[in-house]
Amino acid sequence: MSGKEAVPLGRICLSITFGQPNNFRKEPLTFEVVDFPGVYHALLGRPCFAKFMAVPNYTYLMLKMPSPKGVITIEGSFEQAYYCEQDCITQVATLIAPYDPDGSSHDTERALVEEATKAVAMLDRSSIGEAARALGGSNGSAGPSI
Numbered sequence: 001m002s003g004k005e006a007v008p009l010g011r012i013c014l015s016i017t018f019g020q021p022n023n024f025r026k027e028p029l030t031f032e033v034v035d036f037p038g039v040y041h042a043l044l045g046r047p048c049f050a051k052f053m054a055v056p057n058y059t060y061l062m063l064k065m066p067s068p069k070g071v072i073t074i075e076g077s078f079e080q081a082y083y084c085e086q087d088c089i090t091q092v093a094t095l096i097a098p099y100d101p102d103g104s105s106h107d108t109e110r111a112l113v114e115e116a117t118k119a120v121a122m123l124d125r126s127s128i129g130e131a132a133r134a135l136g137g138s139n140g141s142a143g144p145s146i
Helices: 046-052 078-096 105-120 125-134
Strands: 008-020 023-034 055-057 062-067 070-075
Touching: 008 062, 008 070, 023 046, 023 062, 023 070
Parallel strands: none
Antiparallel strands: 008 023, 055 062, 062 070
């Protein structure tokens, strides 16, 4: 295995709520805490989806789950997802940049970050808005990002 590892510092159990006050689900979830920079505050995976019986749809950035009063739908934001992806690429470029105690790697690091940003810039903001409208979104502002 090559690359950086994030060693958990511990675990924390939090009460997670999805939905609105008139239709919601609340369950305890255990998260592993790591001291690792990231653009997300928490990552939800199979344990969360299983506990909430949730079904993610990555194409439409939606998460659906049953509740006592019907289906809860959580909508993501295409624009927010785009910016998170940009931040991830920048962070990866920074993490894999060679380290030089003399400080000469700073130029190399900057070049890697610029290249990563150029790669992401291929998706312009207007195409993100068009994708959101084409998929029935309201410019990605209909709900919280997931």
